[in-house]
Amino acid sequence: MTVIAIVGAGTGLGAAIARRFGTEGFAIALIFRNQKKLDLLAEELNAEGFTARGYAASVRDPGTLTAALKQAERDLGPIEVLEYSPLPQEEFLRPVLETTVADLAAAVEFSIYGPVTAVHQVLDGMRTLGRGTVLFVNGGSAVRPNPSVAGTSIAFAGEAALATMLHDTLGAENIHVGQLIIPGAIEPGHPQNDPGALAQRLWEQHARRDTFRVYVEPFPSSK
Template sequence: MTTIAIIGAGRGLGRAVARRFGSEGFSVALLSRSQSRVDALADELGAEGVHARGFAADVRDPASLAAALERATAELGPIEVLQYSPLPQKDFMRPVLETTPEDLRGPVEFSIYGPVAAVHQVLPGMRFLGEGRGTLLFVNGGSAVTPGRAVTGTSVAFAGQAAYLQLLHDELRDEGIHVAQLVIGGQIVEGDPEKDPGVLADHLWDLHTGRDRFRLQISAD
């Protein structure tokens, strides 16, 4: 049995993705800063028949993130799918003329250092699984493609992450490891026909299985 590791797992999109992939036989590693929250979510999913376990990690601490992914692999099995989808902190979103160099440190650690650390940790195992198995999924807000002057930190950091993902996609394509990005404009809304967590989880499943597109963008309208 292989595993999906969801970095930034919560009760919205993370739970929906865990259910979607769990229904396909995946074990689920739930990663967030709060051990108690991911433990509670793992218990809830377990009651639904999903094999899940929680692991505490801080995406702004590369060593913490790598160690949590290593534990997840040891306890649940090889990581076939990595999803990087933590919610940015509110203090990352400052107007452009008020943004200082120090204000960019957190967003860059969060959206660039974190993904790089996660990819370096899981990539050797994906290569071991063989061609056509490994998938690296990333979920971003709309500022990843359209910068917003009121959300400077995420706009700058998401742009850097998008460049990294494109380079990864081009470099790993011939190895059969798929890299894909889901860009969600606006808020995730339960019951919305386009932005309900379950609908978005289906899109992420399709990105993993279809393996034929780099970016899927859901508009804010």
């Protein structure tokens, strides 16, 4: 069975991605910190006719993330699509002059060590399948630094660099890497930033495989 692993699978965007890919026949591995919340979401998705299982892990703990992805592969099969969109933690969403070394360390664990760990774990399975997709979701600070959220601005820039290098390196192996940039907040009912609309964008990036970086909406021009 074709499998998508959603790292950061909450009830908003993660659930929307699960439903969009599930509609296309994907089994769904849900990865999040809280097993109870995962079980509730998986139960809801299974009741709707999808195949979903939850695996608790912290993206800041490579051991738990690796173990979760390994178990998902044992339970569901090789992961064809890896989607990485955990919600940044408030502790490193600080203005630049208030951001400490500890804040940056946490942000780097979250946005660089986490995706590196996840990609390394799923890569062998994608190579076995002969295809794969890795999808990164980031806020606008990934491409335009915001001094109000220095930790994510710095770490998201690193994640964007990682995504770019993976895209350039893995394309020859039929593994597509894409990045979706969401300049504003995810907002139910918003024409572009509704979770369902964003999930559709991610599906199109996977299905079309012709674009690396997609902006949900244009940035306002800089003054």
